[in-house]
Amino acid sequence: MVYYSASAYAPPKHHQILSWNFKNPEMNGNLSSTFHPLQTFASTAETSDAFAYIGVDDDRKEIIVAFKGTNGTLDALHDIVTSLDNVLHYVDLCEITSEVKFNIHKGFCWYYQSLLESGLMNAFVGVTSKFPDYQVMATGHSLGGALASIFAFHAASSEPNGNQIKVYTFGSPRVGDTGFAKAFNSLGIESWRVVHWKDIVVHMAPCCSGFFGLGPCDADGNGCPFHFGGEAFYGDGMNKDPLAICDLDLYEGVRYHVDYFGIRVGNFATVKPDPAREREQADELAAYLATHGSRPVGLPGRL
Numbered sequence: 001m002v003y004y005s006a007s008a009y010a011p012p013k014h015h016q017i018l019s020w021n022f023k024n025p026e027m028n029g030n031l032s033s034t035f036h037p038l039q040t041f042a043s044t045a046e047t048s049d050a051f052a053y054i055g056v057d058d059d060r061k062e063i064i065v066a067f068k069g070t071n072g073t074l075d076a077l078h079d080i081v082t083s084l085d086n087v088l089h090y091v092d093l094c095e096i097t098s099e100v101k102f103n104i105h106k107g108f109c110w111y112y113q114s115l116l117e118s119g120l121m122n123a124f125v126g127v128t129s130k131f132p133d134y135q136v137m138a139t140g141h142s143l144g145g146a147l148a149s150i151f152a153f154h155a156a157s158s159e160p161n162g163n164q165i166k167v168y169t170f171g172s173p174r175v176g177d178t179g180f181a182k183a184f185n186s187l188g189i190e191s192w193r194v195v196h197w198k199d200i201v202v203h204m205a206p207c208c209s210g211f212f213g214l215g216p217c218d219a220d221g222n223g224c225p226f227h228f229g230g231e232a233f234y235g236d237g238m239n240k241d242p243l244a245i246c247d248l249d250l251y252e253g254v255r256y257h258v259d260y261f262g263i264r265v266g267n268f269a270t271v272k273p274d275p276a277r278e279r280e281q282a283d284e285l286a287a288y289l290a291t292h293g294s295r296p297v298g299l300p301g302r303l
Helices: 002-007 073-084 106-116 120-130 143-158 178-186 250-258 275-291
Strands: 035-042 051-057 062-067 091-095 101-105 135-141 166-170 190-196 230-234
Touching: 002 062, 002 135, 035 120, 051 120, 062 120, 062 143, 091 106, 101 106, 101 143, 101 178, 106 120, 106 143, 120 143, 135 143, 143 166, 143 178, 143 190
Parallel strands: 062 135, 135 166, 166 190, 190 230
Antiparallel strands: 035 051, 051 062, 091 101
């Protein structure tokens, strides 16, 4: 699934997705040869780079719905972190339809609605009608993971067999409050939130901690950010046994967010990474966060 998430970052104007042929040969070597992209969706808003695509793998009998994350992951990551760090001021009612509404981050709601306006859900219904026995898989990295989760909730809430969707996200922030998390879990969606060790974004938005701010995330905290589904924490390099660590260094938090299963997700489809430039960008972002009030994860009440 991580390669589908990475492919969603390919610039739509270059038609790499519809041709299923990417500039990085390593990307092409890790893709399924039986997958066929069907349609892409891009926001028409000038201030949004929301993007997704739908395709089918006839060999695996899967329908893939993949969502793009934040454009230029390192360059734009501070926008996510700084807005999510004060999420209680941003969580609001997101009304997808008169029947499907929930409390999530305003920005996520806006991005998702912009994709609906481009025909995402209508196309999805058409594809599932054509391939009724195919398993639906939704995936995305970073912001794309949040959008994949919202899509799964929307589909499971309003479409026949929608709860058969499986969700795999990589480095996804917390999407909504405890009410949304409970509603998501009640739909029976199989969802996995994959976390690379000290990834800074997965700890955003900061949850409410129990036991006077010293305990783990409070699942009963009214209106507080909380995750849903299952979580898989992987150690340094994603080669060790899963483990959870809340200690966070800003540079490492950026590095672990960008790198999942040995690839730089945000640019792997297009170019091979430049480690020197990525280190420079990560240092710039760490300095920005250190001077603009974003606190490292692990402080009391900010797990």
